[in-house]
Structures are given as structure tokens and as C-alpha cells.
Amino acid sequence: MLNINNITVCLNGRNLLKEINFDLDENDFMVLLGGNGAGKSTLLKTLARSLPYRKGQILFRGENLAYWSQVELSQQRAVLSQNTFLVFPMNVIDVVLLGRYPYTQGGKPNAKDVTIAYELLDLMGVAKYAEEDITCLSGGEQQRVHIARVLAQVWESSLANPKLLLLDEPTSNLDIAYQHILLELLQDRVQKHGLTVLAVLHDMNLAARYATQIALLKEGKLLTVGRPQEVLTTDWIQRTFGVSSIIQAHPIFDCLQVSTY
Amino acid sequence: MAPTKGSISIVVQLSLLLLGTVFLSLCVGAYSISFQEIISVLGSWLTAKEVDESSLFLIGQIRLPRIALGLLVGAALAISGASIQIVFRNPLAEPGLIGVSSGAMFFAAGFIVLKDYLPFDLGLWGHYIGLSIAAFLGGLLATVFVYRLSTTGGRTAVSIMLLAGVAITALGGGLTGVLIFYATEAQLRDITFWSFGSLSGSNWGIVGLLTVVITMAILGIVKSAKQLEIMQLGDQEASYLGVEVEQIKKQVVIWVVLMVGICVAFTGLIGFVGLMVPHLVRIYFKEASFAKNIVYTGFLGAILLSFADMVTRTIVAPAELPIGILTALLGAPFFLWLLVKQKSIR
Numbered sequence: 001m002l003n004i005n006n007i008t009v010c011l012n013g014r015n016l017l018k019e020i021n022f023d024l025d026e027n028d029f030m031v032l033l034g035g036n037g038a039g040k041s042t043l044l045k046t047l048a049r050s051l052p053y054r055k056g057q058i059l060f061r062g063e064n065l066a067y068w069s070q071v072e073l074s075q076q077r078a079v080l081s082q083n084t085f086l087v088f089p090m091n092v093i094d095v096v097l098l099g100r101y102p103y104t105q106g107g108k109p110n111a112k113d114v115t116i117a118y119e120l121l122d123l124m125g126v127a128k129y130a131e132e133d134i135t136c137l138s139g140g141e142q143q144r145v146h147i148a149r150v151l152a153q154v155w156e157s158s159l160a161n162p163k164l165l166l167l168d169e170p171t172s173n174l175d176i177a178y179q180h181i182l183l184e185l186l187q188d189r190v191q192k193h194g195l196t197v198l199a200v201l202h203d204m205n206l207a208a209r210y211a212t213q214i215a216l217l218k219e220g221k222l223l224t225v226g227r228p229q230e231v232l233t234t235d236w237i238q239r240t241f242g243v244s245s246i247i248q249a250h251p252i253f254d255c256l257q258v259s260t261y
Numbered sequence: 262m263a264p265t266k267g268s269i270s271i272v273v274q275l276s277l278l279l280l281g282t283v284f285l286s287l288c289v290g291a292y293s294i295s296f297q298e299i300i301s302v303l304g305s306w307l308t309a310k311e312v313d314e315s316s317l318f319l320i321g322q323i324r325l326p327r328i329a330l331g332l333l334v335g336a337a338l339a340i341s342g343a344s345i346q347i348v349f350r351n352p353l354a355e356p357g358l359i360g361v362s363s364g365a366m367f368f369a370a371g372f373i374v375l376k377d378y379l380p381f382d383l384g385l386w387g388h389y390i391g392l393s394i395a396a397f398l399g400g401l402l403a404t405v406f407v408y409r410l411s412t413t414g415g416r417t418a419v420s421i422m423l424l425a426g427v428a429i430t431a432l433g434g435g436l437t438g439v440l441i442f443y444a445t446e447a448q449l450r451d452i453t454f455w456s457f458g459s460l461s462g463s464n465w466g467i468v469g470l471l472t473v474v475i476t477m478a479i480l481g482i483v484k485s486a487k488q489l490e491i492m493q494l495g496d497q498e499a500s501y502l503g504v505e506v507e508q509i510k511k512q513v514v515i516w517v518v519l520m521v522g523i524c525v526a527f528t529g530l531i532g533f534v535g536l537m538v539p540h541l542v543r544i545y546f547k548e549a550s551f552a553k554n555i556v557y558t559g560f561l562g563a564i565l566l567s568f569a570d571m572v573t574r575t576i577v578a579p580a581e582l583p584i585g586i587l588t589a590l591l592g593a594p595f596f597l598w599l600l601v602k603q604k605s606i607r
Contacts (some may be wrong), residue, residue: 036493050501070503071503074502078501079498079500079501080269081495084494085495086493087493088346088352088543089543089547095494098491098494098502101487101491101502101504102503106487133547134397153502
């Protein structure tokens with residue numbers, strides 16, 4: 001789905017990313033982990049095509065990302081940035097319907113667009129605010145609306161032809177219940193309906209439980225990429241975050257559990 | 262709920278209000294004209310019936326073009342405000358406050374003074390068109406300057422935007438002051454007229470020119486309404502949704518500056534309309550669709566400015582208060598109120 005070959009990103013004379021290489025396969029749920037300033041957001045923005053890279057090449061569906069037209073790209077991938085906010089009042093449902101713009105191109109949203117929008121508002125637990133002004137909601141609720149918006153953009157995806165979703169700290173403002181609701185929803189979409197997800201998270205245990213792939217970043221370098229069982233080891237965690245950890249099998253779920261100290 | 266169903270009835274109501282304002286404006290003034298007389302004059306154009314020459318002249322050549330100019334300028338300034346607020350993603354952006362108007366005024370004043378040094382006579386239309394182009398260029402220069410200075414990565418630093426506007430307004434005022442030294446008596450009158458703003462220079466020629474330019478500009482902005490609506494999410498988010506943000510911004514800014522420039526060229530500095538009207542529309546109609554917002558904003562701007570003009574024509578009759586003074590008296594407290602409101606949000 002995405003082939004990242006030798007990407008170097010340089011901003012204001014600083015190398016933010018150094019020779020990054022990895023592939024993101026279709027229907028994978030990859031989580032980017034790393035300390036502050038490791039380059040997680042920079043990598044995500046570069047893959048979203050909003051930061052220029054100095055060296056290397058990014059292929060999206062085998063074609064150079066730079067050659068994709070803006071409209072075609074918007075129909076194949078959605079991006080959630082950190083801290084998206086609206087300055088002017090807008091109803092919650094209208095915000096989610098903006099996620100359907102790539103398909104309506106300025107026309108009136110049809111019945112299917114509206115159904116998708118309401119379904120997502122319901123899944124993110126904000127359907128009761130549908131007709132309310134988004135700027136009056138709390139930070140976490142606003143974030144849930146924006147998550148619904150980006151999901152609406154890639155909702156019609158299939159296992160054979162999955163769309164791409166890039167999420168920069170989607171759980172940062174969410175309470176613990178909604179962190180699980182969101183990640184479970186993403187997992188379900190990836191496994192049953194087809195979707196490729198690349199998300200920046202901070203919580204290793206959430207990554208352990210929901211991700212199919214984990215990438216570790218430190219100081220602009222990609223340390224390793226692999227399945228959670230391969231990557232979540234005391235050694236890698238020490239190298240990535242500089243903390244000690246104990247790794248055990250999760251008592252209930254078929255995944256690892258990390259305790260850091 | 263966004264009043265989707267009600268949008269037609271809103272437009273009908275606004276049209277009625279507009280019509281009412283027009284009739285009232287026709288009646289009142291330094292000489293009042295009765296309603297019957299207006300009907301008979303308007304009817305005479307259809308039936309070629311004889312009517313009093315002086316009322317015919319007053320209505321046809323003085324009041325009507327002036328009202329038409331008020332409607333056009335009001336709509337143009339209000340829509341400019343609404344559009345530039347989205348481009349800057351800030352409710353405090355306004356063509357007057359960010360220096361567009363004074364940039365336009367300085368260039369227009371420069372044109373007035375310099376055109377006398379031209380070896381040939383431009384004629385009336387050459388004068389109108391030259392004045393419009395000069396105002397457009399001045400406004401464009403100011404806008405590009407303020408935008409470059411205050412916006413990085415799609416985020417506008419409000420303080421820099423407003424301060425740059427202050428600086429440009431001061432610079433424009435200063436440079437216009439320099440021009441005054443070189444101006445003749447007649448040019449001086451023109452320049453003074455600009456700095457207060459007035460609709461008194463209206464005639465059907467100006468109305469025709471403004472109708473063409475402003476209609477084009479409004480249609481140009483309406484064409485990008487959906488993209489502007491998405492740009493409320495921020496530049497990056499809009500581009501993720503497939504909007505060619507830079508292209509839309511450039512187009513919209515050019516249309517806005519064209520409208521504001523031509524309004525300034527013929528009516529001078531009429532401030533705060535672009536600040537107040539979009540805000541009133543937002544709180545009153547709560548409409549998400551930017552296309553509909555533009556329509557409501559245009560109507561309300563037209564109504565408010567022609568109403569304000571009627572007040573300025575009558576309040577100190579037979580003299581006249583420059584309309585820019587009235588809009589400033591109303592707008593400045595409104596601006597302060599908006600600032601306080603912004604402060605309480607942060």
C-alpha cells in the first residue's frame with residue numbers, strides 16, 4: 001500500500017527524519033511509537049504529503065505519491081491531524097459531511113453520505129450533538145467528531161481495495177472508554193471491511209492489543225518495524241524510550257502487556 | 262438546526278426588507294418626497310405620463326443611483342469581510358482593519374494626483390477605470406503583505422495581522438498626506454472625501470461599472486463557496502479533503518480586493534461593514550453552508566449600508582454626515598466587543 005524508500009526530511013536545517021525505510025501492507029494496522037520529538041508526526045505528515053522530503057521516494061499503491069492528484073488522493077486516504085479546530089460555528093453533522101466532499105465535490109450530499117455520517121456519529125457517541133455547534137463541545141467530543149469525519153472519508157473500503165487512514169494521536173483527548181471504542185472500531189474495519197491504518201499512539205499497551213504492526217522511532221530514525229510480539233521487548237523499549245520494562249502475556253487477551261518502570 | 266428549508270423564506274424576507282429600505286430611502290432626505298409621488302414617478306417610466314420634472318430628476322438622477330450604489334457597496338463590503346475572514350480563518354479580519362482599504366485609497370489618490378501629469382486626457386471612463394485599477398493594485402499589495410507577514414503554515418497570528426493592518430493604514434494615511442501637498446484644490450476635495458467615505462458621488466455610470474465588477478466578484482466567490490467552507494477546518498485539513506487550497510485562496514483574495522478596491526475608489530473608506538455583517542449573519546442565521554451565508558451577508562450588508570446612508574443624509578440635513586463616520590461609530594464598539602468575546606474564549 002505504502003512503500004517508503006529512504007526518506008529524509010529536513011526542516012530549518014534540522015534533519016527530522018533520517019533515511020526511513022519501511023512498507024505498510026494493505027489491511028495492516030500499524031502503530032508508530034516513540035518519545036517526544038522522535039519524528040512520529042513528521043513522518044505522518046510526510047506520508048500525508050504536507051511536508052516535503054529531501055531524499056527518497058514514497059509509493060502509494062505502487063505509484064509515486066507526488067504524482068497523485070489531490071482529488072484522487074482524497075478519495076483514497078484520510079488524515080487526522082493533531083488539534084484540528086474550527087474558528088466559526090458549524091453543526092456537528094455538517095462537519096462530518098465535509099468528510100464526504102471528495103465524493104460529492106461540492107454537490108449536495110446524497111442519502112448514503114448522510115447515512116454514513118450519522119452512523120459514524122453514533123459509533124463515536126456524538127450523535128446526540130448532531131445538530132449542535134461543534135465549537136461548543138469539549139475537546140474530546142470535538143476530536144470524536146473529527147474522527148467521524150475522517151472515517152466518513154474512507155468508510156467505503158473493501159478488503160480487496162482498502163483505503164488508507166493516517167491518524168496523528170487520535171486518542172490524545174479521548175477518555176479511556178473511547179480510546180478502546182475507537183481502536184476496536186478500527187480493528188474491526190481493518191479485519192472485516194478492509195482498511196489500512198497508520199496511527200501515532202503513546203500507549204504501548206493499546207498498541208500491543210490492537211496493532212498488527214508496530215514501528216519504533218527515535219531521533220528521526222526508524223529503529224524497527226514488526227509484529228507486536230517482535231517489537232515489544234525490554235531491549236527495544238529500553239532503546240526507544242530509555243525506560244525499563246516487564247513484558248508479560250496479557251491475562252485475558254491474546255497479546256502482550258507492558259509495564260514500564 | 263441549519264434552516265435548510267427556510268432559506269427561501271429568509272431570502273424573501275430579506276428582499277422585502279431591502280425593498281422597504283429602498284422605498285424609505287427614496288422618500289426621505291433633505292427634501293422629502295411623498296410615497297404617492299414616488300409611485301407616480303416610477304409609474305411614469307412605464308406609462309410615459311407627465312410628472313413633475315424636479316421630482317423626476319431628484320428620484321431618477323440623484324436618489325436612485327445613490328441607493329443603488331449603497332446597496333452594491335454594502336453587499337460587496339460585507340461579502341468581502343465574510344470571505345477574507347475564512348481565508349485568514351479569523352473573525353477579526355476585515356478589509357479595512359487589515360489595511361486593504363487604505364492601500365487602495367493611497368493608490369487611488371496617487372492616480373488622481375498623477376493623472377494630471379499625463380500628456381493626454383483620459384476622459385470620464387478612462388478616469389473611472391484607471392482609478393479602479395489603481396485601487397485594486399493598492400489593495401492587493403496591502404493584502405499580500407499582511408498575509409505573508411501574519412500567516413505561516415495556514416495559521417494566522419491575529420496580533421500580527423492587526424498590527425500589520427495598523428502599520429499599513431498609517432503608511433497609507435501618511436503617504437496620502439504627502440500627496441495632499443502636491444494636490445490641487447479639486448484633488449484635495451476628492452482625497453478628503455475618501456478618508457471619510459461617502460456615497461454622494463454616485464451616478465448611473467459608476468453604478469453600472471460597480472454592478473459589473475461586483476457581480477463578477479460575488480459569482481467568483483460563490484463558485485468557491487464549498488471549498489471555502491471546508492477551509493474552515495484549516496489549510497492542511499482542506500487539502501486532505503482534496504481542496505486546492507492555495508489556488509482557492511489566491512482567487513478569493515483577488516475577487517475580494519477587486520470588490521474592495523472599486524468600492525474604495527468611488528466611495529472612500531467605509532469601515533467595519535465587513536466585520537459586523539458576517540458576524541450578525543453567523544449569530545442570527547446559524548447557517549453552515551457558506552454559499553447561503555454569502556447570500557444572506559450580501560443582503561444584510563446592502564440593507565444596513567443603504568439604511569445607514571439614509572440616516573447620514575437626514576440626521577444633519579441639509580448637510581450630510583459622511584457615512585464612514587457613522588459606520589466607524591457603530592463598528593468600533595462592535596470590534597471592541599468582539600475582542601472581549603475572543604478573550605473570554607481563550
